[in-house]
Amino acid sequence: MEEVFIKRSQQKKKTSPLNYKERLFILTDTKISYYEYFSERMKRGGKKGSIELDKIKCVEVVRAEENCPIERQYPFQIVYDEGPLYVFAKNEDVRSQWIKELSSRIRFNQELMQKYHPCFWIEGEWSCCQQSAKNAPGCCVIQAMNAFQTSGTSRRKSRKPLPPTPKEEQAMRQAPAPQPTSVPKKVVVALYDYQIMNPEDLPLRKDEEYFVLDHSDHNWWRARDAHGREGFIPSNYVVESINQLETYEWYNKEITRSKAEQLLKQEGKEGAFLLRNSSQPGKYTMSVLSKVSGDQSGKVKHYTVCVTPNNQYYLAEKHTFNTIPELINYHQHNAAGLVTRLRHPVSWQTKKAPLTAGFGYGAWEINPVDLTFLRELGDGQFGVVKHGKWRGQYEVAIKMIKEGSMSEDDFIDEAETMMKLNYPKLVQLYGVCTKQRPIYIVTEFMSNGCLLDYLKKWGRKLSSLQLLEMSKDVCEAMAYLESYKFLHRDLAARNCLVDEAGTVKVSDFGLSRYVLDDEYTSSQGSKFPVRWSPPEVLNFSRFSSKSDVWAFGVLMWEIFSLGKTPYERFSNADVVEHIIQGRRLYRPQQATEHVYNIMYSCWDEKAENRPTFSLLLSNIQELVEDDSQI
Incomplete structure (x- = not known):
């Protein structure tokens, strides 16, 4: 694992200055190291320090300081022999992912702490309990101490935990019963069918509900279906069940006015309609096609969906509704002030499912045996580009990197990070073939070329x-x-x-x-x-x-x-x-x-x-x- 974090200076002396610097953190099997990082050039510099994993005593969240800058809102601490190392993640998902991974790797360490300091060590004292000794015992019990049960094969030595203080004992009596660790974080509805591409995936069926168990990875969420099966699903194939609009065929979330007109005229039917996000934040626009005699292409009329002070929706003021689906259902049967009634819902979403970040969760190294070459598309800066298929069904473009044209080792180091960039207006990187020469870069196929x-x-x-x-x-x-x-x-x-x-x-x-x-x-x-x-x-x-x-x-x-x-x-x-x-x-x-x-x-x-x-x-x-x- 690797990630760019902001690292706080460790203030090993009371007079040491307090500063914050961007560092590239790399987690291996035995240690976590951090390096200088030059963001303008996206390059790693010299090594600044490292911590052996078996020396880590605690990994926990730290409460963010009041009025802190936005880039320091998600801190966590790695506590080892020399004290706490404070690190700031860019968001909650990244912080949770690293805490979870580090906690899993250190669970058999000999000197795990049972208490920690939930606030920062600042100017010679702990801001949570005002103790002035940096090695003072923590003031907060680590809730996850018993999350990892030891077994007969455990390497961890058995030791009796410290008895609770009277206050802690009283709090334990009043505490609610512990909840199961696999409580779903949210319920989602599938917008598209999804067929699994590797054994860790979970298939999706359109319009069915799924329970998300872990969404720490931006592109692939761990979920459970109604039958109790668990696996990874592409996050862009689902929507939270509370956001019902996205499950409707007529809702086209982010298309522009001109694209809406193009779609409706392509449909070419009287009363073709769609709902889209307005250019005004938080508002919606209804676009409707009306055809008059002598006009083959028709004209598109755009209506703003209005909201009353009582949060009811309307297009024609006399007819208000509690929800937008109710509003549309009414106008599908009654024009009621519109140029025509809503007859034919139009959508580009249902025609094609979005692309996934790679062929399955964690699958960025592609077996070249799975690739079929169809025809040459051109000869680019890095070598020949060919049109092909992955496992005979998914169209791809395959860049065959000519030797000597690229710093291959550096590229391989970053390929996994680049693959996580998943956006509709970026050509999706599916994966790489690096176990052979020449290296292949496998991407989304774009039929109209450059x-x-x-x-x-x-x-x-x-x-x-x-x-x-x-x-x-x-x-x-x-x-x-x-x-x-x-x-x-x-x-x-x-x-x-x-x-x-x-x-x-x-x-x-x-x-x-x-x-x-x-x-x-x-x-x-x-x-x-x-x-x-x-x-x-x-x-x-x-x-x-x-x-x-x-x-x-x-x-x-x-x-x-x-x-x-x-x-x-x-x-x-x-x-x-x-x-x-x-x-x-x-x-x-x-x-x-x-x-x-x-x-x-x-x-x-x-x-x-x-x-x-x-x-x-x-x-x-x-x-x-x-x-x-x-």
Whole structure:
């Protein structure tokens, strides 16, 4: 296991300064080590320390300090001979996962503590009990002391626990009976059927309920079905049972106004309808297709679902309902103020289940025997790419990495982490074949190929709104990567792919770190795509999320210029000079001033003045919803 945490200095002396630094923690069979971590370059530095697992006495949650920064809201402690090591996770799931794993590994240790300090050691005293000795016994009983029962084969020596204090004894008498450890954390409903891909999985049947037992892994949850069978399920195949809207065919959660109109016109039936999230947070919009004589495609009318002060829903004020499904059921039989009654529910969700993060829980090393090669798709930067199938049924793209083109060991170390990135606008990495040469990288297959080629072939048939939708697809993916502090480093149209529905997905994220050839090498020896790079990368090879933002602006330019090469009349050396002098790409003919302003905002000379992907996505969304400015 490995994870980037914030580590607090250990204050081994009272006068030691208190500081917080990002460190990469790696857990092996015998110890936990932590290293310097350079987030801008996503690289591991020198080793800063390690703790032998058999020396650990306790792993427990720590109460977060009041008014602490958001990145320090999920602390936990690893207590060993030298005292507590305080670590801050990025969320509750990650914290729970590490505490659970470490607790499992140390359960046979000789010197396990029976009490611990639930608050921090700060400025020479424990903030929970105000004791001034750092090695003072804890003030809180560890609740999970008896969670791991010893057996005849246990390596742990038997020892009698300390007797409880009078206060603890009284509390124990008043305490409620212990609950079973496998109490379900939530109930979910399956949105799709799921056939197991490895023995640890649990099959899903659409519309049936399942009990989630463990959701510490973001992509795969351990669950139990109604028959008592347990296993792992893909988290994006289910929804909490309390959120009933997502179980209905007509609910299309995150599609835009223009996509809704496209879907309804493709259906082409009078009264075709769908419900979607409004651009206004917390609100819903009903989109309905109406056809009049002489109009073959029909017109789409959009209605905001209104809410009364008594929390009742309505489209026509005289007809209010307690729930949205009741509202829709009524209007399926009565127009009642709408342009037509709701006749035909439309959805793109039911046509195709989402992709899973890998072929089953924990399955990231793929057996090459399971792969069938169909045809060659092209010859990319890392080698030949082929269209194939996994176990004869799942379509995949297989990158056959030519030897010498990639730092293979570094890539293998990070492949499992990259596989956990699961988002609809990212090309899904299914797994790798590393037990042979050449290495294979197995990803989602995208039938319409590279975005750059797609723009050159079909660009003139695409409307400005469709081009903006493509930009939005990419921005959504980058906002997701930004939220996980993951850098792409080579964002460009050539590294995006298009699926059969015209959706654009970002590919090859992070792979540029492992390039060994000189395709992107500058005269100073740095590796980067010159025409997509900001001044700080050209001058200092300084990568960050804001250098990805610059590249996104250039990618938007590629989209609206229908696949032209940026600075096409300049050599790489001229491009560097051009950018350093403050000159920028011109406005493409297909881009309005509003669209150009968005891409131009990505090219501020100072990285800190460029917008985040989250803000860019908001700005693009506004234009998509108000297509009069496109």
